[in-house]
Amino acid sequence: MGKNKIEVPVMSDLFARGERPEYLFWVGCAGAFDDRYKKVVRAFVKILTHLNVSYAVLGKEETCTGDPARRAGNEMLYQMQAMQVISVLKGYEIKKIITICPHCFNIFKNEYPDLDGNFEVISYLQLLARFVEEGKLRIDKTSLKNISVTYHDPCYLGRANDIYDEPRFILNKLTGNFVEMHRNKSFALCCGAGGAQMFKEAEKGDKEIFIERTEDALKTGASVIATACPFCMTMLTDGLKYKNREEEIKNLDIAELVAQAMDL
């Protein structure tokens, strides 16, 4: 089996050649800088390449959407970031954005319109689900050899934006052994990282939230914890380490599971 090198298309190059890709793939800060999450982005780009999706990334021109600043109360910094991002996106005549981070998804979809940033925003899970449905992304129940998988709903896809079905649709295609945690969908417990908590120590309490949530996942007996958010991934992977279970139980993003199942 041979390998092909992937050159990730960068918006400024394409634009200079007069090309207008259909989608902007917004990588996000975690995708750019978090070593573990970079692998998720790589897996997702393999899928995009495999499906011949017309896309480009901003690369060095990408910057923080302002989400952590906004949720930590710094509206001034958020709006400055947001206006900068919007003006870059408009400069490249971007109409459609694929996001992989739920926090970026939420802010593009729900909050940028208030600052005249109106784009069609699509979560990578919605895109993947659509390709599976259309038969372009061929995965089947034996893809994961019936390994048991559970799914942790990220707050900013789930409660914040009602995206519950797409991840389950994909996972149920990948394995015949999908199990729910007892707190799932709109009842799901936060991993503890939202609202800028990712970047600070938790307030004093008697337990860490990520441990509470990891215990939910462990109780299912699943050998894969599927996540769909960079922060949830950090938290649950930490949880598995804390519980000394990281050898036997894997925390993988849905994009990684799909790429793996397709042997990309």
Next chain:
Amino acid sequence: MTRQIIFALVFLITIGAFYYTISRLIVYFRLTRPAFKVKDFGKRFGIMMRVAFGQTKIFRRPFIGFFHALVFWGFCVIIFGSIEMVIDGITGTHKVLKFLGQFYDILIASGDIFAILVALSIIIFLSRRLFFHIKRFEGIEMKRRSHTDAGISLSLILLLMISLMTMNMGYIGYKELTGGSIDGIYPVSRILISLFPGIAAETFKLIYEASWWTHILTIFFFANYLPYSKHFHVFMSIPNVFLSRLEPLGKLTNMESITREVRLMIDPNTAFAAAPAETPVGRFGVKDAEDVTWKNYFDSLSCTECGRCTSVCPANITGKKLSPRKIMMDLRARMKEKGPLMVKNGRDFSDNRSLLRDFISEEELWACTTCNACAQECPVNINHPSLIVDMRRYLVLEEASAPGELKAVFNNIENNGAPWQYSAEDRLQWAKDLEINII
């Protein structure tokens, strides 16, 4: 006639007292800030039918939710009987709504059935509070007063239901013995009455009269007790659901005052385009009761202290100080404390206390993950995270106060465009040496 006059007097006093209490609460709305324009009535009506009348969010706890739904639906039916009693009381008529015919029979029969169902539900609620340890009824914000209040409200409802049942029993008992025709259908009271044979017609009449007065006077008292109680949700919940925020839970409200400033920084020319000082720039974010929106205050009045929000809060579950219920209770308490002072001395009046710090600590505010579990759970669609973030906004924008790590995040975003201290130059590192298998 004397009876009518006495009734009318009592009724007037009830209305008067109620009006006085409510007008005092309503006047505080004038101190609040705008939230959103109330439109999309069709959508709002749909939400009201689902969440309020359909009790969909209450049913997220199916067992106890079922009993609450019984109480709610019971109230919806029984209220017609109460309206009839008021008309009868004032005009001297007897069962005035009977002209409704079959519909009347259905109303009265449902009321009669619901009376016992509501009574049983209330007994379950009371015993849960008295004999079981329900975690969500505890918490630092749950003072003895809250528990007493719950006990009083539940007992009053129980009294209402018992008096309704004895009233119905007295009515049919008397009518049957004296051969009068019975208006309405009473399936449950008929069964109950057969358990007490040998009661004289006069006794039945006495039971009926006593129950009638007990029932209506309890309603009058209850209506005036509610605005001072957590059970104010009996009045507030349906309007609060109707006035729900219609946006996705994940959306935070844009601060227009900041948008103006940022646009000014980016393009100073807009300074002339924008109408200057048309809206006085108040405080950024929420420090005290007068900084909240009318919707926040409405939320606080609608809170039943049920604690569903707190019981799903990840911070609270893991022992942090934050309790979303407390945020709502604190706002209500603070408005009650400062509202009258501001009404008297103006909106700028300071009593050297504030919602922030004297009621809600920074530690509570910084513990929120904005996961929206509280807002998702609230049976009356209260939105806690928006208020929490508004209070963070005050801290950051007015006091430049935030946990050190977050200040570092702000710096990083400002300087490198990322919450971490990495250079934008490295943003494409992940794309290096990327290969795909040829399938």
